[in-house]
Amino acid sequence: MSVTPLSLPGTRGRLTHNAPLAPRAWFRSGGPAEALFTPEDADDLAAALRALPRGTPVTLLGACSNVIIRDGGIAGLVIRLARGFSGIDVEADGIVAGAAALDMTLAEHAAAAGLDGLSFLAGIPGSVGGAVVMNAGAYGSDTAAVLDWAEIMLPDGSIRRLDNAALGFSYRHSALPDGAIVLRARFRARKGDPDVIRTHIADIRAARDASQPTRSRTGGSTFANPDGHKAWELIDAAGCRGLRIGDAQVSEKHCNFLLNLGAATSAQLEDLGETVRARVKARSGVALRWEIKRLGNPA
Incomplete structure (x- = not known):
């Protein structure tokens, strides 16, 4: 890790040096971040990326549900998307969700709106950004089957919208550009009965609790x-x-x-x-x- 503390002039978010990461990780293990930045919004994130010294490694952390953070910690800048990236907007035939929104929360919003086809997300312990990056799936469906587009930020701070085909989904993988950060995504859905959808979500939760160690310090499917x-x-x-x-x-x-x-x-x-x-x-x-x-x- 570098000797001179990293600075991000012109940003509004919170920058913390030598920030412990183990309390954030579901495994509750691992070393600190050299610098941890939580941007206020997309403009603030872009400002941070542009202020970074050339060659500084950048690591994005989501819900930390599917990662092992090694004991020596993470060098460079670790970015954690939080409140400014967790919005959920319900539309007539789908939902637009920020990268920091939890998959479970997205499923619950869909159920409340009578939108079917997204209940499988209730069985994925992570966030929307991670679901896009990993083409997360469970209980008979996956992200590729329901995603219309994802909005991403490139390392130069510019924003692009990629449709489903451009994301190059395969099993537990997407072909995002190097260094891209998912900002938000749109998931399509169909009209359904809210009570039936809620029952389906409850069944998924029960099945997950019965078959997986959900109350343990774990990281999901290894x-x-x-x-x-x-x-x-x-x-x-x-x-x-x-x-x-x-x-x-x-x-x-x-x-x-x-x-x-x-x-x-x-x-x-x-x-x-x-x-x-x-x-x-x-x-x-x-x-x-x-x-x-x-x-x-x-x-």
């Missing part, structure tokens, strides 16, 4: 499902259910989830994931791909 396989079945067949390294454990309830039982370091969580990958590869020949993003530097 590995993407390989073609023709389910990651959890491969992990279970390799004998990894309940496997531990220190306080890092493969969930016994759903073995595609890693848990922090209390004092696990990010290094232990990542080592455990790599151990699982090695055992699955040795038994089945299948190479699991990390779905969780691993950010920052080792301790």
Whole structure:
């Protein structure tokens, strides 16, 4: 990390140096951000990007639900989108939501408005920006199936709107330009019965609570499902259910989830994931791909 504290002249948001990130991460582990900036709005975000010294690394954090922040922390500028990027506007046949809006909140707004087709978002523990970046999906649908467009900011502070095709969606992936930051997105929906939609959301919540360790320190699905396989079945067949390294454990309830039982370091969580990958590869020949993003530097 640099010796001279980073400054962002001309910005209005909050800039904090050596900012702890573990309390924000769902795993509750990891080192600090060299500098953490929370912009007020899109104009403020653009001003920050333009004020950055050339070559400064930039990392965007959303809900921190699907990341391992390494123990050495994150160098450069970490940007966290908050209140100024969480608006939700309901339209006749869809919803426009800010990148910081939670997927669950979007699903609930859709239900209240009698808009069907977005209930699956209630089963995704993250934010709209992350859903676009990762083409998040669950319970029979994904972001690519319902997204009309996403508004993004490029590293020079300019804004572009990309339609669904331009985002190049594939399984748990989108082809955003390098360094792009999702600002907001539009999701299309169809008219439906609000009570039926609310019941569907309740069923999704119940199914998720029954099958996943939702009340634990976890990061969601650890590995993407390989073609023709389910990651959890491969992990279970390799004998990894309940496997531990220190306080890092493969969930016994759903073995595609890693848990922090209390004092696990990010290094232990990542080592455990790599151990699982090695055992699955040795038994089945299948190479699991990390779905969780691993950010920052080792301790």
